[in-house]
Amino acid sequence: MPVEDFIIYVYCCVDNLYTQICQKPLRSRGFQPKLTDSEVITMELVGEFMGKDQDKLIWRYFRNHWHQWFPNLGSRSNFVKQSANLCLLKQKMLKHLSERLGATEDKIHMVDGFPMPICKITRAAKSKSFKGEAGYSYCAAKDEKYYGFKGHLVISFDGVISGQTFAAAQVDERDVVEEMTLNLHGLLIGDKGYIRPHLKEDLARRGLDLETPLRKNMTETRPKDFVYKLMKVRRRVETVIGQLVERFNIETVWARDIFHLTNRFTRKLLSHTVGVFLNIFLGREPLQFEGLVEI
Numbered sequence: 001m002p003v004e005d006f007i008i009y010v011y012c013c014v015d016n017l018y019t020q021i022c023q024k025p026l027r028s029r030g031f032q033p034k035l036t037d038s039e040v041i042t043m044e045l046v047g048e049f050m051g052k053d054q055d056k057l058i059w060r061y062f063r064n065h066w067h068q069w070f071p072n073l074g075s076r077s078n079f080v081k082q083s084a085n086l087c088l089l090k091q092k093m094l095k096h097l098s099e100r101l102g103a104t105e106d107k108i109h110m111v112d113g114f115p116m117p118i119c120k121i122t123r124a125a126k127s128k129s130f131k132g133e134a135g136y137s138y139c140a141a142k143d144e145k146y147y148g149f150k151g152h153l154v155i156s157f158d159g160v161i162s163g164q165t166f167a168a169a170q171v172d173e174r175d176v177v178e179e180m181t182l183n184l185h186g187l188l189i190g191d192k193g194y195i196r197p198h199l200k201e202d203l204a205r206r207g208l209d210l211e212t213p214l215r216k217n218m219t220e221t222r223p224k225d226f227v228y229k230l231m232k233v234r235r236r237v238e239t240v241i242g243q244l245v246e247r248f249n250i251e252t253v254w255a256r257d258i259f260h261l262t263n264r265f266t267r268k269l270l271s272h273t274v275g276v277f278l279n280i281f282l283g284r285e286p287l288q289f290e291g292l293v294e295i
Contacts (some may be wrong), residue, residue: 006293011042017093034072048271053249055080087263094270103160107186110237111154113173115139118148139171154180161288189234
C-alpha cells in the first residue's frame, strides 16, 4: 500500500486502541498538548516500521514530508518528551492488541532471546552507561562476548508477540520465562538454553509444556518426527527476532537510561505487532512485511 494509506491505517489502529484503553483523560492538570497522543504514537510506529529508530530521525521525517498531516508537530524536544511519557500507554496497547489477535489464547508459543549490546566489549570497562544495570554475556550466534542487555521474547504460532522483557545480559534466560508466560497455556518451544527440570515442572503445573531439543549427553525418548516438527516451528521466533533486528534495529541501544530504553523497546515491539495486525486485516501472511508499504 502507499505510505499515505499506511499512515492512515496505523493512526486508525492506534486511535482505536487509545479510545478503548483510556476511559479518562491521561492528564488532569495543565494544558493538553497540541499534538495528540494518538498522533505521536502513530508517528513513532510508522517511523520504526520504516527503519527510523531514533527520535530525531522520526521527527525530521514527519516534519519534512508529512507536516501538512501533522500541523501541530512542534519542536523535537517536545516530541521526544511526549513520546517517552507515553511509554506505559504503549505497553498497554501492546498487551491489548496481542490479546485481540488471540496470542494469549494460542496453544503453541515459542521463546528465545537476543543480545542488546551497549558498546564493544573492548570499551565496556570505560563505559559509564547503565552502570550497575547492564552486564556481560556471550552471544553464541555471533561467537563473541558483549556488554549490555538481553531481550527476551515469547510469540504465538502466528508470530504475534505474547510476552517480552529485557534484563542485564548476565541474567539467565530461564529465570525470566515464568514472568513472560503467566497467562499462557499449551506448548512452549525453546532451544537448549531453556533446559532446566525444575522450570519444566513449574510451568507444567500452570498448564504450559516446555519442550526443547536435548544436549548430546542426554537420552532422547521422544519420536524423531515430534522433535523435527518442534524445531521447524521454533524457527518462527528466529524469523520475528530477525525482523526486529534488521527492520527495527532492536539490538541497537541509543538510550542512556532504563526509562528511555524501555520506551524504545516497547514501541519497536508495538510497531511489529501493528504490522502483523495489518497483514492479517489485509489477508496477507502475518509476518510478510515486504511489500506491505510502498516506500
